[in-house]
Amino acid sequence: MPVTGFLIRHVQWPLMERLxxxxxxxxxxxxxxxxxxxxxxxxDRQSQKLGRLLQHAVQNVPAYASFAADWDHSPVTPERFLQRLPVLTKTHFRQYADEYLTKGALSNKLIGNRTGGSTGEPTRFYLDRLAVERYEAARWLGLSWHGIQIGDPCVMIWGSPLELNQQQARQYRWKERWLKNRLLxxxxxxxxxxxxxxLTLIQRFRPAYLYGYASxxxxxAExxxxxxxxxxxxxxGVVSxxxxxxxxxxxxxxxxFLAPVINEYGARDGGIIAFxxxxxxxxxxxxxxYLEVVDPITSxxxxxxxxxxxxxxxxxxTVMPRLRYQLGDMVALSPDACSCGINYPLLETIDGREDDMFISQNGQYVHGHYFNHIVRNLESFRTFQIIQHEPQSLSLKLVKEPGRFHSADEDRLLAGIRTALGEVSVQVAYVDQIAPTGSGKFRYAIRECPLTSAQPME
Ligand SMILES: [Zn+2]
Structure with a gap:
């Protein structure tokens, strides 16, 4: 197995670079x-890159053309200027995606991508090779902090490439195995x-690390x-x-796995953001x-x-700039410096999807983690899923933990839900298992109604 890693590092990568x-x-x-x-x-480096991107966007991207005159005469920093631009929601982007394509972008330079659509309609967008390679580099940098290098064998636990036919899937697996040293x-x-x-496949492959969805x-592991x-x-390490x-x-x-668990924070439509x-x-x-954290209602x-x-x-x-793109996550930045010696800025918390954020009867936000926390402290349930259809109407699916189930735990859970959300109606159903979403991810908490009536600028 080390031979494959050696060949990838010393033959295949130099060839890819040359050819x-x-x-x-x-x-x-x-x-x-x-x-x-x-x-x-x-x-300072970030500010210069942002300035170049803004210059490009107002000159070459129809969606930002109306800001050109303002930009030309603006004495403010790129960061301050960026704040004048509207927040870009996924809904808006999906509807007007063509407006975000750089004028004259060569179609053979565009790399198409789309989100899995686990939370609804998929978002389609384009990248160029430069952006993709920069993401890849960021991932390798993050992995290197844990002693993992290019070509190290990896077992990936991943959603199947659904859009491929059988022959394409075979080719894909072959490439993964021999060109990337990855077993899927x-x-x-x-x-x-x-x-x-x-487990036998993993043992035979002898990976240096695993990589997959947390769930x-x-x-x-369970x-x-x-x-x-x-x-x-x-x-x-095991990379989540x-x-x-x-x-x-x-x-x-x-x-x-008797190994450190390493968190990578990224998204198809957001790139590799943090490690x-x-x-x-x-x-x-x-x-x-460039990251900004804004209030969900006032922006x-x-x-x-x-x-x-x-x-x-x-x-x-630069082929399809999305400025101030609302990725759909709730996070907090941190003012701290890290003792590890790396000077990249820190994220304080990553609180998960905005869609996991519930709204209570009196307008408070309640994060999906809250329900997870209650269920973890009850013996009766192996797993669950809670859906807020309307602010006052929810459904709750529960999977029993065999041999440990007490009906009183259901009352405790419902009481916990009502403490946070107020007097809501909850339809309870016991099921054998809860299926992952279309992209293979598992979600505990799903909100289907809007968070507020005041949506960010469209
Ligand atoms: Zn650090």
């Missing part, structure tokens, strides 16, 4: 250099019957712990991505993106430490 002009490793070196420069220098296990096939087969890694099985391979990583999940994953360091703090890649900026709606501006995607 395809892939610049990922070049960007990785830039990021490695930047993580050591001072906080002020990082801000489907997040949809994690059940008790296949557990032994999966999928957690499911695998099954292993229930049977007292271990993976039998020393791992540098694409979903909120809850504390109880982190503990189970670490216990089952956990050796001190367990989340560093944001300020060289790649006014919040102070570090205050949780609000995250707006992402990708500093490198």
């Amino acid at each position: 395809k002009e892939n610049r990922t490793r070049h960007y990785l070196r830039e990021l490695q250099h930047a993580q050591k420069v001072s906080h002020e220098q990082l801000l 296990l489907s997040a949809y096939e994690l059940d008790e019957r296949r557990l032994e087969t999966h 999928a890694l957690h499911t695998l 099954m292993m712990l229930n049977r007292g099985w271990t993976v039998g391979v020393p791992l540098k 991505t694409a979903e909120s990583l809850h504390e109880h999940q982190r503990k189970k994953i670490a216990e089952a 956990q360091c050796s001190e367990d703090r989340m560093h944001a890649f300020s060289e790649n993106c 006014l900026p919040l102070y570090p430490g205050e949780s609000g709606v995250l707006l992402v501006t990708d500093l490198h995607n």
Whole structure:
């Protein structure tokens, strides 16, 4: 197995660089250099990139053309100017996506992508190679903080590439295996019957690390712990991505795989935004993106430490710039410096999806974690899903923990829900299992009604 890693590092990457002009490793070196420069220098570098992006956007992107005159005569910093632009919601972007495409962008340079649509309609957008390679570089930098290098064998627990036919899927798996040293296990096939087969595959492959959705890694970990099985391979880490990583999940994953759990914060339509360091703090890649945290209703900026709606501006995607893109997560920035020696700014918290945020009868926001916390403290339930259809109408699916179920726990759970949300109606149903969403992710808490009547600027 080390042969594959060696070939990837010493033959395949240099070839990709020469023949395809892939610049990922070049960007990785830039990021490695930047993580050591001072906080002020990082801000300055970011500001210059933001200025160039704004200049490009007002000149070449129809959606931002109306800001051109203002930009030309504006004495304010790029950061202040950016605040004059409206928040870009996904709904607005989906409706007017063509307006965000750079005039004259060559179609053969565009890399199409879309979100999985686990929370509704998929968002389609374009990137260019530069932006994709910058994301890749950010991921490799984050992995390098944990001793993982390009070409190290990886088992990915992932949603199947659904859009592929059988032959394409075979090719995809072959490329993953031999060009990337990655073995793919489907997040949809994690059940008790296949557990032994999966563990055998992992043991034979001898990965240096695992990579997958928090919920999928957690499911695998629970099954292993229930049977007292271990993976039998020393791992540098287990990387959780694409979903909120809850504390109880982190503990189970670490216990089952006997390895550190590393959180990557990224999204298809937001890039690789932040990565956990050796001190367990989340560093944001300020060289790649500019982050703002604003109030969910007024869209006014919040102070570090205050949780609000995250707006992402990708500093490198010039074929389809999305400025102040509302990714759909609630986070807080941090004013702290980290003791790990990396100077990239910190995120204080990542509170999860805005869609996981419930609204109470008196207008308070209640995060989905709250319900999770209650259920974790009751023995009776293996898992659950709560959906807020309307502010006063919810449904709750529960999966019993065999042998530990007490009906009084249902009353406790309902009481907890009403303490937070007020006198709401809750339809309770007991089910055998709760299926993941279309993209293979699992969601505990889903809000279907609008958070407020006052939506951000469209
Ligand atoms: Zn750190």
